[in-house]
Amino acid sequence: MEDTYTIMRIFxxxxxxxxxxxxxxxxxxxxxxxxxxxxxxDTANIPFRHDDKPAADDTAAPAQLKEARQ
Structure with missing residues (x-):
């Protein structure tokens, strides 16, 4: 009888x-x-679906940032 390794290798x-x-x-x-x-x-454009304007500056305060959809 062959060992398990040999049987699995053949399969x-x-x-x-x-x-x-x-x-x-x-x-x-x-x-x-x-x-x-x-x-x-449609799948390729998922990341750009709600992209209405360019990203905000990194210097803006977090409270002033809004989503592009709003």
Missing amino acids: AGSWGLMFLLIAFLAVIVFTLRPGSRKVHR
Whole structure:
């Protein structure tokens, strides 16, 4: 009977590699699927959603700073 390490190594070398390859290809296909451009652009613009004006000076007192949305 083979030890556990050898069995796991054989499994990872065959089926594990196959699973990781299929998972990688699935992520690529999901990312590049037709119609996903709008979703990706919306997600990429999340940090700029409420950015109405430039950031305030660092010299201003904390009580004087307001959010860009207000």
